[in-house]
Amino acid sequence: MANRVDSIFRQYYTNEPFVDRLLAEPDGAVDVIIPVIHSNELWESNLRSFYREIPVHRLLIGDGGCIDDTIKIARRYPRVEIFDHRHFKSLGYSIRKLIEAVETKWFVYLHSDVYLPEGWFGAMRSHQAEYDWFGCPMRHTIMVEYPVIDKIRPYAGSQMGRKAVFEEGLTRIEDDYVYRQEDFVLADLVEKNGFKHGRIEDTFHYHQITYKPSPWVRKIRAVSIDLDMDKKEEIRTYAMQVRGIVKYLEPNPNNIAEVQACLCRLLKAGEWEGRKLKRWVAETNPAWSPHIRKCMTRARIIIFLRTVYRHIFERTPAYKAPAV
Secondary structure, eight states: TTTTOOOOOHHHHHHOOOOGGGTTTTGEEEEEEEEEOOOOTHHHHHHHHHHSOOOOOEEEEEEEEOOHHHHHHHHTTEEEEEEEOTTTTTHHHHHHHHHHHOOSSSEEEEEETTOOOOOHHHHTTTTTTTTOOOOOOOOOOOOOOOOOOOOSSOOSSSOOOGGGGTTGGGOOOOOOOOOOHHHHHHHHHHHHTTTTOOOOOSOOOOOOOOOOOOOOOOOOOOOOOOOOHHHHHHHHHHHHHHHHHHHHHHOHHHHHHHHHHHHHHHHTTTTOHHHEEEEEHHOOOOGHHHHHHHHHHHHHHHHHHHHHHHHHSSSOOOOOOOOO
16 A cells, blocks of 8 residues: 555564664663563563663563563563562562662663654663653553443444335435434434334444544544453552652642542542541651642542532433424
8 A cells, every 4th residue: 555654553463573782782781670560462572672672781570470471471582680579569669679670870661561663762862961860752552442332323333234225215315424423324214214223232343443544634632441440459559549649749739639539539439548548648748638638628529529410410301402
């Protein structure tokens, strides 16, 4: 295909030959640290990108208790050292111990679910005289399978039907406006012709959300994914976030907003240890004490208002515009 833009997904799944940049640039070698509990199906592709881009002196991996084959795969690569961090309580302590193990003047900290594009190390290294610790922007590539729950729209994307259904009324489609609502239009046409439209549930299709060329600018600004987390995991996630921010950071507006959001999630999950948390904050970082009280109050108000809103609108008939 002419002018085809190479997809990052194609790069992920192309079995590229292993390149060890250290062999060409031994003078620029740096240690690389990665704490892990699990990786993903692209772990090996990510590792290849690390060695292609970075002259890896040593790849230092903190094993926080891996539940998959992350460590087994990593051991196939040169100059890998595995540290047993299974008895640590958190990622933070693993990072600390990995940094302490670094031997080179400069080092690189990576997540296991990161893939480095060509030119990454050269671009990063060019800023060493400007900064002492720095990072670069991220681009998310979304590779998750999730069901689309829609109780209103006709199912679209993979459909089947009788030709005879459309013999009457198809001429109604006489312009270009049938575009992203064709599922509604076709279902309506079928019903008006006296036939039956349906939605089946015993199979499905995959709908790909990815880059494709277009005559119009269609840049994705954001993607929202609502995780269905185990309740214990959710409580642990937000409780640790609150305590980590309070213990290590100052109460500036951004940090206060994050703590408040986490407290809302904890309150919603039914985990609310107000007095215990206040005592812990007073002992750990007293500067946060007045802010934690305000955050708790605001969290209660927010959850209350959300509950009232849902109570009203879930029991109120849908609004209908007056006839014109």
